[in-house]
Amino acid sequence: MDTGSGLIYLTATVVMFASPVTLAPMPDQYYRGVDWLSRYGYLSPPDPHAGKLQTKEGIEKAIRQMQRFAGLTETGELDADTLNLMSKPRCSLPDIVGTEDMLRKRKKRYALSGLRWGKKGLTWSLLNYPKLQSTLDPSLVKYLMYQALKVWSDNTNLQFSETGQANQADIKISFAHSIHDDGYPFDGKGGTLAHAFFPGDVDIAGDTHFDDEESWTYRDDRGTDLFTVAVHEFGHALGLSHSSSHPSIMQPYYSGPVGDENTYKLPMDDLQAIQTLYGVKVKRETTPPVGRPTPRRPERPKTPPPRVTAPPDPDAQARCEGGFDAVANIRGEVFFFKGSYFWRMQRTGSLVSFSPARITNFWMGLPHDTNKIDAVYERKTDNHIIFFIGSNYWIFKDTSVLPGYPRPLSEWRMRTQSGKQVDQVQSAFVWAHNGKTYLFSRGEFWRFTEGQGGTVPQPDAEYPKSVSLWKGVPSDPDDVISWGQEGYTYFFKGNSYWALKSGGLDEGVITPKSTAVDWMRCPAPAPTPSYKPRSGGGQCNCDVNTAPTFTAPSRLILVPLVILLQCVGQLI
Structure with a gap:
């Protein structure tokens, strides 16, 4: 093996x-x-x-x-x-195992990981229970784990037994959130559902982890069905990859509950796959060892679990009310920082998760008590990431801080037009139009020409200049980014943003749009009723304003209606 x-x-x-x-x-x-x-x-x-x-x-x-x-x-x-x-929820394990030729020539539609357990008797242990979002009773959770494993043992010579010695179990099952010491942190409700490790001799092999921030349910399609996900995950823990067959519990996509856990049967594709690894089940009577009690099968609780009532989502409120401390384009993805947390938008325009991640869990090296990021940008000469907090700055290579940081902001040698030393950076970005770096503070901005070597550059000559040179946008933005294939420049303030065509400074009137709706996937505000009195009478015809709205990210790449571009690049 x-x-x-x-x-x-x-x-x-x-x-x-x-x-x-x-x-x-x-x-x-x-x-x-x-x-x-x-x-x-x-x-x-x-x-x-x-x-x-x-x-x-x-x-x-x-x-x-x-x-x-x-x-x-x-x-x-x-x-x-x-x-x-x-668009369906799915596993992040790639579908393709091996080369395209292997896929085309494969007779069977199921796929094996190439790993299997070298024994038929496997032990399992449930280390804890869901507690953050789920209302499932602990006894029901254990019952569902038992039933999900039984789906596989009913059709093979595998035998599963629960053990009280958790550290020695072959399959350790747990509910966790965020960073949980396996190198693969969860990202909150709505993102990663669970992960499992293929068989092997290392300690973590076979372990199955469920995201505790998901709304785990039982026979209730208003959450995520725990039994269905458990059967799928245990299939991976036994050595199965994804299947291209339909139906199959090992398909990459989560499509809702599979039904009654007592009567659920593996589809033929999954049955053939698991029997290829562990053989067809041999029916024979087994006698319990003398002196050892037969483990009692978990029973389904008599009282049905309460229906899940979704509580108000504080993450949604924080996400949808705007007021981000910083916004940054890092590796082509957009990061929104607020307080101690951040949201992450992929190149596709989709959020990694509706729930935020803690900043210091991702960029280890920032102060543990960090509760506000002033500005962030990715340096294009070496792809290092620079954080500004108060009068200090940090430089990271990916998610690891470089030795010797933080260092004082004074090294950037920025002084205001009145001669005062700048003690805080409020916005930072690299302009796609010319590749220059721009730092903003209190209505003024500085331009930097960064070269190789990683040394802190000095501001270009004739700076600072007034932010008012950028027409039609706030003079004190929360942050600025260049993003997208068109290289548009986005100014953020409060819960609004302004989009400028690449290279543009003065595009006339720029209509602000909603950051919450277009970037953070929040519902649009309810339409405002308009009242039109009927002619000749006191009654009114109450129409609803149904002006069309656009769904992000398509709205993010709309060409501005005003495309007059003034040649004022020499000013900045």
């Missing part, structure tokens, strides 16, 4: 596509589709260093491969059925 691969892991990730599916993909749907194909193994990711681009033929080939795996009609296009399947 290959034990070196025991740390391959699985996560179930909700891919949040916000735009409605249409017969012809909109540009944002197309980009999301390409990102999806790269994420799940159908396309090799573009190489940012070599500038590799995906070809039209390669993308069409990948779409056909995905459609073949999913059992869809092979059109080679992002049609409605394909986009709908891409």
Whole structure:
């Protein structure tokens, strides 16, 4: 048995596509589709260093491969059925195991990870119970774990037994949130559902972790069905990869509860897969060892669990009320910082999770009591990430702080027009128009030409200048970013943002749009009723203002109505 691969892991990730599916993909749907194909193994990711681009033929080939795996009609296009399947909650384990030739030549539609347990008797232990979002009784949780394992042992020669010696169990089951010491932190409700480790000789092999911030339910489609996810995860813990067959519990997509746990039967594809690893079940009587009691089977509680009533979501309130401390474009993704937490938007325009992650759990090296980030940007010369907090700054390589930081902000040698030393940076970004770095503070901004070597540059000559040079935007923005293929510049203030065409300074009147709706996936405000008195009478006709709204991220890439671009680049 290959034990070196025991740390391959699985996560179930909700891919949040916000735009409605249409017969012809909109540009944002197309980009999301390409990102999806790269994420799940159908396309090799573009190489940012070599500038590799995906070809039209390669993308069409990948779409056909995905459609073949999913059992869809092979059109080679992002049609409605394909986009709908891409929008479903699913596991983040890639679908493709091996090369494309292996996929095409494979007779069976199920897939094996290449790992299996070298014994038939496996022990399991439930280390804790869900407590943050779920109302499930502990006895019901244990019962569902037992039933989910039994699904697999009923059809093989595997035998599962619960053990009270948790540290010695082959399959350790736990509910955790955020960082939980396995290297793969959860990201809150609505993101990663669970992950499991394939068989092996390492201690973590077979372990199965569920995100405690999910609303785990039983026979209630208003949350995530615990039994269904457990059966799927235990399949991975036993050595199964994803299946392209339908139906199959090992399909990548979570499609809701599978039904009664007492009568649920494995689909044929999953049955063949597990029996390939562990053999067909041999019916024979077993006699309990003398002197040892037969373990009592967990029983389903007599009282049904209460119906889940979703409490008010404090994360949604924090996310939707705006007022972000900093916004940054890092590796092509947009990070929104607020207090001690941040939200993360992928290149596709979808949030990684509606719930925020703690800043200091991601960028280890910032003060543990960090509760506000002033500004952040990614330095393009070496891709280092620079944080400004108060009168200090930190430089990170990926998520690790470089030695010798923090250092004083005074090293940047910024002075106001009145000659005072700047003690705080309020906004920072690299302008896609010219590749220069811009720092903002109290209505003024400084331009820097950063070179190789990582040394702190001095401000370019004739700076600072007034933010009022950027017409139609706030003079004291919360933050500024350049983002997207068009390189638009976005100014954020409160719960609004202003979009400027790449290279533009004065585009006339710029209408602010909602950060909550377009970026943070919050519902649009309720329409305001308008009252129109009927002519000749005291009654009114109360119409509702139904002006059309746009769904992000397509709204984020709208070409501004005013495209007059004044050639004023020399001013900045």
